[in-house]
Each structure stands twice: as structure tokens, then as C-alpha cells.
Amino acid sequence: MKLSTRIAVPILGLCLISACQKSGVDQVMTGDAANAVYVAPGEYDEIYAFMSGGYSGQVTVYGLPSGRLLREIPVFSKVAENGYGYSEETKAMFNTSYGEVPWDDSHHVELSQTKGEFDGRWLFINGNNTPRIARVDLSTFETVEILEIPDVAGLHCAPFITQNSEYLVSATRFSVPIPQKDVPIDSYKENFTGLINYVSIDAESGEMALDFQIEMPGFNYDLARNGKAKSHGWSFVTTYNSEQAHSLLEVNASQKDKDLLAIINWKKAEEYIAQGKFKERTTSYFHNVTNEATSIVESRKETKTRILTPSECPGMVYFIPVPKSPHGCDVSPSGEYIVGNGKLSADQTVFSFDKLMEAIANENFDDEIDGIPVINFEAGLDGIVEQPGLGPLHTEFDGKGNAYTTYFISSEVVKWDLKSKQVLDRQPTFYSPGHLVIPGGETTKPYGKYLVAMNKITKDRYLPTGPELAHSAQLFDISGDKMKLLLDFPTKGEPHYAQAIEASKIVSKVKKFYPIEENGHPYSAKNEKETRVERKGKEVHVYMTAIRSHLAPDNIEGFKVGDEVYFHLTNLEQDWDVPHGFAIQGANNAELLVMPGQTRTLKWKPQKPGVFAFYCTDFCSALHQEMSGYARVSAANSDIKLKWGLNDDELRSE
Amino acid sequence: MMMSLEANSHNLDKRIMTKSRIFMVLACISLAMVFLFPLWQITLDAPQFPGGLHLNIWVNKFSGSGKHIIQNINILNHYIGMQAIEPDSINELKYFPIIIYTMIGFGIIALLADKKYVYLGWFATMVALGVLGIYDFYLWLYDYGHNLDPKAPITVPGMVYMPPLFGEKWLLNFYAKSYPHIGSLFLGIAIAASFMSFLKCKKHSSEIDE
Numbered sequence: 001m002k003l004s005t006r007i008a009v010p011i012l013g014l015c016l017i018s019a020c021q022k023s024g025v026d027q028v029m030t031g032d033a034a035n036a037v038y039v040a041p042g043e044y045d046e047i048y049a050f051m052s053g054g055y056s057g058q059v060t061v062y063g064l065p066s067g068r069l070l071r072e073i074p075v076f077s078k079v080a081e082n083g084y085g086y087s088e089e090t091k092a093m094f095n096t097s098y099g100e101v102p103w104d105d106s107h108h109v110e111l112s113q114t115k116g117e118f119d120g121r122w123l124f125i126n127g128n129n130t131p132r133i134a135r136v137d138l139s140t141f142e143t144v145e146i147l148e149i150p151d152v153a154g155l156h157c158a159p160f161i162t163q164n165s166e167y168l169v170s171a172t173r174f175s176v177p178i179p180q181k182d183v184p185i186d187s188y189k190e191n192f193t194g195l196i197n198y199v200s201i202d203a204e205s206g207e208m209a210l211d212f213q214i215e216m217p218g219f220n221y222d223l224a225r226n227g228k229a230k231s232h233g234w235s236f237v238t239t240y241n242s243e244q245a246h247s248l249l250e251v252n253a254s255q256k257d258k259d260l261l262a263i264i265n266w267k268k269a270e271e272y273i274a275q276g277k278f279k280e281r282t283t284s285y286f287h288n289v290t291n292e293a294t295s296i297v298e299s300r301k302e303t304k305t306r307i308l309t310p311s312e313c314p315g316m317v318y319f320i321p322v323p324k325s326p327h328g329c330d331v332s333p334s335g336e337y338i339v340g341n342g343k344l345s346a347d348q349t350v351f352s353f354d355k356l357m358e359a360i361a362n363e364n365f366d367d368e369i370d371g372i373p374v375i376n377f378e379a380g381l382d383g384i385v386e387q388p389g390l391g392p393l394h395t396e397f398d399g400k401g402n403a404y405t406t407y408f409i410s411s412e413v414v415k416w417d418l419k420s421k422q423v424l425d426r427q428p429t430f431y432s433p434g435h436l437v438i439p440g441g442e443t444t445k446p447y448g449k450y451l452v453a454m455n456k457i458t459k460d461r462y463l464p465t466g467p468e469l470a471h472s473a474q475l476f477d478i479s480g481d482k483m484k485l486l487l488d489f490p491t492k493g494e495p496h497y498a499q500a501i502e503a504s505k506i507v508s509k510v511k512k513f514y515p516i517e518e519n520g521h522p523y524s525a526k527n528e529k530e531t532r533v534e535r536k537g538k539e540v541h542v543y544m545t546a547i548r549s550h551l552a553p554d555n556i557e558g559f560k561v562g563d564e565v566y567f568h569l570t571n572l573e574q575d576w577d578v579p580h581g582f583a584i585q586g587a588n589n590a591e592l593l594v595m596p597g598q599t600r601t602l603k604w605k606p607q608k609p610g611v612f613a614f615y616c617t618d619f620c621s622a623l624h625q626e627m628s629g630y631a632r633v634s635a636a637n638s639d640i641k642l643k644w645g646l647n648d649d650e651l652r653s654e
Numbered sequence: 655m656m657m658s659l660e661a662n663s664h665n666l667d668k669r670i671m672t673k674s675r676i677f678m679v680l681a682c683i684s685l686a687m688v689f690l691f692p693l694w695q696i697t698l699d700a701p702q703f704p705g706g707l708h709l710n711i712w713v714n715k716f717s718g719s720g721k722h723i724i725q726n727i728n729i730l731n732h733y734i735g736m737q738a739i740e741p742d743s744i745n746e747l748k749y750f751p752i753i754i755y756t757m758i759g760f761g762i763i764a765l766l767a768d769k770k771y772v773y774l775g776w777f778a779t780m781v782a783l784g785v786l787g788i789y790d791f792y793l794w795l796y797d798y799g800h801n802l803d804p805k806a807p808i809t810v811p812g813m814v815y816m817p818p819l820f821g822e823k824w825l826l827n828f829y830a831k832s833y834p835h836i837g838s839l840f841l842g843i844a845i846a847a848s849f850m851s852f853l854k855c856k857k858h859s860s861e862i863d864e
Contacts, residue, residue, distance in 0.1 A: 548729050574722035623807055
């Protein structure tokens with residue numbers, strides 16, 4: 001009986017896919033969808049949507065409702081186009097305990113919050129492969145910090161923020177031996193451990209610090225959310241593979257009827273830390289932070305972490321069973337409902353915070369795992385949304401008492417009532433959505449109005465581009481009783497999660513350029529009089545400036561084969577949208593894009609004697625094409641002195 | 655007894671607070687306003703400068719769209735060979751404020767003296783200074799617009815780039831507008847008020863209006 005339902009639902013899902021593609025098109029043709037997403041030339045979108053890039057490692061910024069791509073922010077992948085990760089200033093951003101890791105898999109975007117609402121200050125995102133969390137400054141849309149998280153493997157479950165940006169909560173996806181050691185894989189149950197990590201955020205600077213880690217049973221930790229409003233002070237983390245399988249997880253980690261939701265009282269954890277109930281462990285991780293004055297990334301190697309063990313810290317961690325390998329767990333705007341999305345279940349489980357607290361107070365526990373009490377399922381349960389679809393992954397909220405859940409297998413978004421658990425509407429998506437985002441949907445005050453489903457499968461949605469396709473997203477209007485499909489747009493990388501915020505919360509804070517008087521870069525030249533070339537043995541430093549439409553100096557002689565030349569380019573412009581670029585023939589690393597008021601450095605190793613051209617790569621002005629120069633390289637043993645200048649009559653020499 | 659005291663003080667008020675003096679106070683205050691508002695504004699409109707580039711000319715400085723307006727205008731101007739505007743080398747910005755302070759000083763002397771011909775003298779001096787100021791401004795505009803670097807990247811034969819003294823004009827891709835700003839309005843009020851002082855002043859200031 002149950003089996004037949006499970007087969008029937010995906011088949012029905014497949015039918016919906018083919019049937020509803022047409023209906024989607026019809027809606028767009030007949031409705032006023034075009035008007036609803038039309039943003040007239042020169043007008044601004046209402047909302048910024050920040051989407052993770054998945055395997056691209058980056059973050060993309062879209063405008064809603066137009067679906068226009070506004071910018072791709074480089075985060076975890078080096079970008080030769082502007083020198084991010086290649087320039088001398090930014091290369092330290094990729095330092096990890098594994099050496100330089102110039103790529104990652106970025107999943108979950110979290111915007112900073114104050115009093116449970118987005119404040120538009122910072123964006124945080126995880127690196128899944130080499131466990132890291134990055135911070136993007138939303139006044140410049142630049143990555144300014146990356147913190148490595150030690151002793152975890154696969155930081156998928158990250159970085160979930162608390163309502164006043166006190167902490168970013170994360171957890172290991174893969175349990176591993178801690179500290180790492182050479183053991184047989186089948187000793188999983190004895191040797192493998194999980195960790196839940198609390199990273200604090202400095203309220204002023206935004207700088208992150210690993211505050212403490214909680215040692216957990218060796219399960220897979222999947223996703224988390226923090227309590228808000230009444231449940232502020234608690235974190236909720238889903239687990240799967242409570243079977244503790246280490247091979248063929250698709251079968252062996254799907255055997256139990258229920259996995260577990262971890263419930264953490266982080267205020268209690270803070271008390272234990274204050275009481276000194278932690279163990280300090282020696283480990284190794286990197287913390288890379290941009291020095292605001294110099295704009296140079298400084299890399300620090302950290303060696304200590306503080307560990308809390310649940311069995312020694314009663315009242316800090318609890319479990320409650322959740323049906324079938326839960327994926328997302330999401331907390332309603334009031335903080336009362338915690339939705340467990342059991343991805344292999346046809347049902348949707350909703351817990352009540354009040355009931356959980358009551359169960360904890362009454363010690364209504366069924367079991368204990370490694371000293372962690374397991375709350376009775378019924379005692380914490382608020383209700384079940386029965387068979388709303390198949391493969392629930394993620395839920396967001398509109399602030400009007402409704403929840404919206406993506407169903408991967410049945411390829412749809414389902415709207416349901418949080419209190420009554422009744423399904424109110426369902427709309428197909430194209431195809432198989434992962435996360436969804438409602439502007440402000442994770443906060444205590446959702447903005448509502450729109451919903452974007454981020455789909456995993458594209459197939460025939462756009463003009464074909466060969467075997468590899470862009471992922472697709474669908475924008476729905478959720479202001480009425482029924483969701484209405486407005487727009488379908490391709491996205492970059494593979495957006496997993498996204499967060500969206502009213503544009504007005506960011507627009508007024510955005511910097512237009514870097515004030516040159518605040519440029520504290522040790523190799524800056526703040527005007528053309530300060531430009532010069534200096535030799536220190538094999539190292540040659542070129543203090544160069546760019547302003548429309550020339551580089552200064554633009555004729556340099558006296559480089560030698562075997563030198564290490566550093567072109568420190570300062571953009572002297574003090575106006576919006578006048579970047580200058582720098583490229584030189586034979587550069588084995590990258591080119592540079594330098595924003596007004598900024599200094600960026602490209603290292604160049606001349607390999608053979610000759611005269612090599614360099615030029616500005618950003619079409620900055622009518623005479624951009626003239627914005628170029630020559631570097632003369634002589635043999636290693638030549639005695640040609642350094643000589644530089646901008647006009648023949650102004651040549652200077654060492 | 656009380657009656658006569660009140661009448662006396664009333665007469666005293668009338669003698670000190672003459673209409674001519676009130677107008678002269680107004681003239682001095684208005685003149686001082688040129689330190690709070692720009693005298694002139696030149697606006698350059700082009701599509702890629704949303705809202706236009708505004709250059710405000712004060713008695714002692716420049717301002718406009720952003721802190722770096724002079725640098726940004728100089729960058730544009732150098733393509734057509736116009737000289738860079740260098741506020742530090744413009745002497746007018748140094749001695750014009752001294753002239754304003756001096757005229758405020760003379761204004762105070764004039765209102766203390768409260769003599770018809772002194773008011774007239776102040777009025778006439780201000781008019782003369784105003785005319786000279788506008789002429790000086792014209793010379794600067796002429797020089798910037800005509801004295802072009804022959805090696806300029808962009809040379810359009812026969813083209814000069816003198817912004818209008820008053821009015822609007824196309825200068826290549828820019829539509830230039832040049833109009834007096836609030837400071838000039840106050841300057842006008844100062845001149846008009848001083849003329850009113852002259853008109854309202856009795857030949858013998860000791861005479862009391864009946």
C-alpha cells in the first residue's frame with residue numbers, strides 16, 4: 001500500500017512535469033506576468049537576491065523581479081579577470097591548512113541580521129570542500145575574510161546565522177577521525193566523530209572567530225537553522241546517516257525510519273565556556289582577513305580550538321527523531337514552528353518550540369545517545385503535513401502564516417498553512433527544485449511578495465547550449481492566494497541557497513569608490529609625483545598610477561631577466577565606475593582590475609630580453625586604447641640602470 | 655512723568671533705528687551670505703553623467719558634484735587641451751574674500767555714520783566691484799575656453815570651449831548651463847538694500863521723522 005503510493009507519486013510528478021510546462025507558458029502569455037517583472041530601462045529592481053554559486057565557489061547577485069544578473073562576487077575561486085586570488089594583496093585569501101586551495105563549492109548564503117531582520121551589512125557563505133566560511137562586505141560587494149573551520153569534513157551545514165548576528169552555526173557533513181589519524185574505514189563507529197561549530201561575529205567589524213565546537217556522535221550533519229524571537233538562543237541541526245554507514249550511503253544510510261534533529265541551547269554552551277568546561281585542543285586552521293587600511297589580506301595560522309562535550313555539559317544538546325533522512329530544517333518567523341524536511345518521506349514534520357521546551361522540562365526522553373537525551377517524538381511534534389508531495393527539501397515563510405516547501409522528486413513548490421498543516425496551493429517548477437527563497441524568508445519579518453525556486457535540472461527550458469546547461473530559477477508571485485509563475489531565468493554555477501533583501505537596505509550603503517586619502521597600502525603612489533621604480537636585489541617595485549588615459553610611468557627600462565617585478569598600480573580616479581586594468585605580456589598569473597582609489601599588485605617575471613607592452617584592460621575612456629606602455633628587459637648580466645618616466649622629457653633614473 | 659520717558663525712548667529708538675540703517679544692516683548680512691552660498695553654477699550635462707556635473711563657484715572656493723569635482727572636470731578637459739583648474743593658483747579665491755570682509759567693514763562704518771553720501775559711496779563701490787567681478791569671471795572663462803594646448807588629443811578645428819557666462823550652450827558632447835547661484839542673489843540684495851539706505855537717508859541724519 002505504502003509502496004504503491006511511493007511509486008505513484010513520482011509517476012504523477014512526471015506527468016505534472018510534462019503537463020505543466022504548457023500551463024506555465026500559458027500563464028505567462030495570458031497573465032500580466034510580463035508587466036510584473038518588467039523593470040523599465042534606468043529603473044532599479046526592488047530586491048537584491050544573493051545566490052550561492054555551488055561548484056563555481058562564488059556568489060551571484062540578481063535583481064528581482066527582473067531576474068537580471070547584476071554581479072558575480074568572487075569568493076572561493078580565484079578569478080584571473082580581476083586578479084582576485086592572484087594579486088599580491090588577495091592571494092593570501094586562499095591559504096588553508098592544506099596550502100593554497102583556489103576553489104570551493106559554495107552553498108548557503110546568510111545575510112547579517114539585527115533583531116531578527118536583515119541589516120544589509122555582510123553576507124556569509126560556506127566553502128563545502130575545504131571547510132571555510134567567507135564574509136562579503138555589502139558596502140563594496142567584495143570578499144574581505146575567509147575563516148577555515150578545523151577538524152570537520154564537508155562544511156555543507158553552514159553558515160547559519162543567529163538573529164543578532166552573534167554566531168554562525170555550522171556542522172560537519174562527514175564525520176571523520178578527530179584528530180585525523182590513519183584508521184580502517186570500517187572502524188567508523190569507534191573512530192569517527194562529528195562537530196558542531198560556533199563562529200562568533202564582531203558586532204562592529206564583522207570579523208569572525210571560531211568560538212567553540214561541540215563534539216557530536218559520528219553522523220552526517222546536513223543543515224541547520226537558529227531559533228528566532230521566542231526560540232532565540234537555540235540551534236536546530238538535521239542529521240542523516242544515524243545508521244553510521246560508511247559505504248553505499250544511498251542504501252545503508254536510508255534504512256532507519258527516523259533520523260535525528262539536534263537541538264542545541266547555545267546560551268547554555270556559552271555558560272559552560274564561561275565556566276571553563278571546555279577542552280582546549282591543538283589543531284591547525286587559517287584565518288585570512290583583509291586589513292582595511294592597506295586592503296591587503298593578512299593570513300594568520302590559528303592552533304587552538306575549544307571543545308565542549310555534551311555528556312559533560314547537561315542541558316546543552318538534545319535530539320528528537322525526524323522521519324527519513326531530513327535535509328533542511330526551517331524555523332518559522334515567530335520562532336515557534338521547526339519544520340523538518342524528511343527528504344525520503346512523503347510527509348512533512350512540524351515541531352513546536354513550546355512543546356520541545358515542555359518535553360525537556362518534563363524530561364520526556366526515550367533514549368540517550370552519547371549522553372545526549374532523545375526527546376519523545378510525539379512530545380515535540382506539533383503536527384504533520386500529510387503527503388504534500390515527494391522529496392521535501394526546504395521551507396521558507398511569507399510572514400502571513402504560510403510555509404512554502406520545495407519538493408525535489410515531484411518537482412513542485414507547495415504552499416501550506418503552518419497552523420492547520422493544510423496544503424493551500426501547489427505549482428510545478430522546471431525542474432526539481434532544491435532550495436527556494438522568499439525575500440526576508442528566514443527572518444522574523446519576511447518581505448513576502450516573491451518566491452524564487454532554484455532548480456537542479458534545466459533540460460529544455462532555454463535555447464540549448466550543448467551538454468552543459470545553466471541552472472534555472474523560477475520566480476513566483478506569492479502575494480495572492482495562489483502562487484503565480486512570473487519568470488524563468490538562467491543562473492550561474494549551481495545556486496543552492498539564496499537570500500534576498502529589500503534593495504533599500506543596501507543601496508544607500510554602497511561605496512562608489514575608495515577615498516584615495518584613506519589608501520594605506522605600503523606601495524601606493526597617491527599622485528604621479530610619487531611614481532617611481534625601486535630595485536632591491538632581484539626584486540623590482542614599480543609604483544605606478546593610472547588615470548584617464550595614461551599609466552605613469554609608461555616607459556620603464558632596466559628590468560633584467562630573472563627579476564621579480566611587482567607592478568603596484570594605484571588607480572587615482574575618484575569617481576564612480578572608472579576602474580583601470582593592467583595586463584603585461586608574459587604574465588603567467590593574471591591581469592588586474594583596480595577600482596578608483598585602490599592599489600593592486602601584479603607580480604611579473606621577465607623571461608627573455610626584449611621590449612614588452614603593458615596596457616589598461618578596462619575600456620576606461622576615449623583614449624583607452626592609448627593607455628599603454630613599454631617595459632624593456634635586458635640580459636641578467638646587463639648593467640643598464642633603471643630608468644622610467646611618462647614623457648620623454650621627464651625620464652627619471654635610479 | 656512716565657509718559658515723557660516713554661516718548662523719549664521712542665524718539666531715541668527712531669533716531670538710532672533709522673530705515674537707512676536697517677537697510678544697511680540687511681546689506682551687510684546679505685553680503686556675508688556669499689560665504690554660505692556659491693555665486694555661480696556651471697552644469698555640464700551628458701548621458702554618462704546622470705544628473706550632470708555641477709561646478710559651483712564661490713567667492714573663495716569650488717564645490718559641486720562630489721568632493722572630487724575639480725579632478726573629474728580636469729580629466730575631461732585635458733582631452734580637448736583645456737588647462738587644469740587649480741584652485742590654489744587662482745588668486746581671486748584669495749583676495750575676493752578680503753574684499754568682501756572690507757566691504758562688510760565699510761558697511762558697518764556707513765551705518766554708524768548714517769550719511770547719505772556714504773551709503774551712495776558703498777552702493778557705487780559694490781556695483782563697480784560686481785561689474786569687475788563678472789568681467790574677471792568672463793576673462794577666466796575666455797582663457798579656459800580659448801587657450802588650448804595645441805598637443806591636445808582631441809582638436810576640433812575652429813572649436814572653442816568657452817562656457818557661456820550666462821545661458822546655455824553645447825560644448826561637444828556636453829550641454830553646458832551657466833547661471834548665477836544663491837550667493838549672487840544675496841549680492842544683488844546687498845546692492846539693492848544699500849541703494850534703499852541711500853534713498854531713505856535724510857540729508858541730516860539728526861532730523862527725526864515726524
